[in-house]
Amino acid sequence: MVTGAGQPRAPVLVELFTSEGCSSCPPADRLLERLDPQAMVLSEHVDYWNHEGWKDPFSAAIFSQRQEAYGRRFGLESVYTPEMVVDGETEFNGADERRALAEISKANRRPKAEVRISRAGASLRVEVSAPPASAGIFLILAQDSGTSDVTGGENTGHRLHHVAIVQSIRKIGSVKRGAGFSLEIGLPPDGGSGRIVVFVQESDQGRVFGAAMTGPAQN
Numbered sequence: 001m002v003t004g005a006g007q008p009r010a011p012v013l014v015e016l017f018t019s020e021g022c023s024s025c026p027p028a029d030r031l032l033e034r035l036d037p038q039a040m041v042l043s044e045h046v047d048y049w050n051h052e053g054w055k056d057p058f059s060a061a062i063f064s065q066r067q068e069a070y071g072r073r074f075g076l077e078s079v080y081t082p083e084m085v086v087d088g089e090t091e092f093n094g095a096d097e098r099r100a101l102a103e104i105s106k107a108n109r110r111p112k113a114e115v116r117i118s119r120a121g122a123s124l125r126v127e128v129s130a131p132p133a134s135a136g137i138f139l140i141l142a143q144d145s146g147t148s149d150v151t152g153g154e155n156t157g158h159r160l161h162h163v164a165i166v167q168s169i170r171k172i173g174s175v176k177r178g179a180g181f182s183l184e185i186g187l188p189p190d191g192g193s194g195r196i197v198v199f200v201q202e203s204d205q206g207r208v209f210g211a212a213m214t215g216p217a218q219n
Contacts, residue, residue, distance in 0.1 A: 010108040011115065012039040013199050013208045016094050017067045017083040018162075020056040021049030023154035028082030028094030033163045039104050040197055040213045041164045042140060046081060054153030058146065058165050066169070069205045087208040088201055113210035117198050119187070126172070126198055128181040131209040133202055137173040137181060140197040141188070142166045144215060164195055175200065 016032045018025045032041050044063035045056050064079075071079040074091050082094030086103040087110075093099070114129040128137060143165040150158050175181040187196075195215030201208045 009037065009213070010039045010104060011112050011211050012104050012107040013087055013197075013211045014039045014041045014100070014104065015044055015085045016042065017044050017046055017063065017079070017081055017085075018094065019046050019049035019059065019081050020148055020150055020155060020160055021052045021054045021153040022081045024095070025082045026155065026158065026160055028084065029160065029162050031095055031097050031100060032084075033161070034097075035100060035104070036163050039108075040199075040211045042142060042197065043162045043165045045162075045165070046079075049081070049153070052153050054150055054155065057148060058143075058162065062169065063166065066205070073205055088206055089208075113200050115198055115200060115210040115212035117196065117212045117214055119196070119214060122187050122189075124185050124187055124196065126181070126183045126185070128175055128200055128210070130178045130180055131175060131200055132177060133207075133209075134174070134176050135200045135202050135209055136171050137175060137183075138199050138201060139170055139172045139185075140166055140195075140199070141168045142195040142197065142215070144194050164197075167194070172198075 016028055018029055035041055045059040046064040047059040047061050048064050067079045070085055083091055084094035085091045087107040090103055113131040116127045118125045145163045146165050147161045173183055197213045199208050199211035
């Protein structure tokens, strides 16, 4: 894919688990925005901070559940924010820019399944080349960006800005090792107003074999 600046965007999936109720998260949110032109970033707002004085308007239980699944996979005693996960392969503190750049570079050197997506009106065409192992194919709809004036909790008085705010995630198919995949699906009425990311991930939230993105950031 190509960024708005005309530079190649690596087919690497960078997930940030964050919360507007967490005082350690704004630096990670800013880092994710800096990484945005380089990789396919996702901001997933967990809901377990919502009882600490501020309800994150972008939060949902599904993102907490996704993070908990990663926690089990990585053998963590507990999940935390901010947490960054690159290509399902590694996790670390989401504000660690040096580590993030190193892991994105490493992930971009790995062989990738080619993921191609194209929009035509309210339809999305998805094509995936053969991955190295059986995997699920997932569709993300994300708000391009958003801002909140926080009036409670640890970030009281701060204006927080986010990019690639995930609104929904769903599995749209499966692909076997060595096989390809092709599908045309309908998008919801508001599906064309933000980013669309499709990625291929090994079972049990394992390795991400490839990703593609389209949306306002590409125009």
